[in-house]
């Protein structure tokens with residue numbers, strides 16, 4: 610299987626008033642097409658920092674990151690924006706939907722950057738909402754649907770450009786247990802359909818839906834292996 614992600618000796622330091630704060634100390638990580646890993650680890654261990662680098666939202670201080678075989682450091686800003694748009698879908702803990710836009714407009718938003726005509730944008734956004742079971746709620750605003758439905762809409766938005774990879778940072782952090790399980794069932798289903806997934810979570814129950822567990826501690830990858838009793842929806 611082709612590698613979607615490959616990092617070699619990635620380090621990251623944040624500049625602060627008191628000097629550089631080292632956060633990642635040399636992370637080697639690979640993810641092949643079709644994999645589904647859960648990143649766990651204590652708060653402050655560098656999970657979000659690593660996810661932001663994987664998503665090309667931030668750059669490593671040193672080391673090499675290859676996304677679908679391309680060295681990210683060598684890409685121009687335009688190429689980087691293009692890769693972010695077409696290769697990667699993002700899902701966050703706080704859904705990050707626009708409150709004044711309905712779900713179809715929210716989901717269609719990334720397609721604005723893909724420069725598609727409005728009718729085509731709406732058609733694709735609706736197909737994406739249908740893919741996550743939200744077709745009937747397309748005209749509702751985020752505040753008119755439940756938290757779980759808002760996160761589904763965010764997942765539909767992540768899917769709308771048909772990315773190879775979804776990066777989800779604590780996507781169930783604001784949801785109750787049953788809703789978390791529904792969201793994880795959806796991710797499992799998307800993975801069965803061929804999408805590669807990296808998900809950060811604090812919760813072992815949530816992580817048990819993944820095929821692989823990657824554990825961070827103090828900015829280092831300290832464990833990486835298969836999930837033995839994987840939970841299936």
Ligand SMILES: Nc1ncnc2c1ncn2[C@@H]1O[C@H](COP(=O)(O)OP(=O)(O)O)[C@@H](O)[C@H]1O
Nearest residue numbers: 623625630632651652653654655656657658659
């Ligand atoms: N933009 C930033 N500037 C300075 N320090 C940061 C920044 N982002 C994160 N940190 C620090 O880096 C460390 C790791 O943070 P983070 O990657 O968010 O960890 P996690 O997601 O595992 O909780 C923490 O000590 C945090 O305070």
Ligand SMILES: [Mg+2]
Nearest residue numbers: 656657658778
């Ligand atoms: Mg975090």
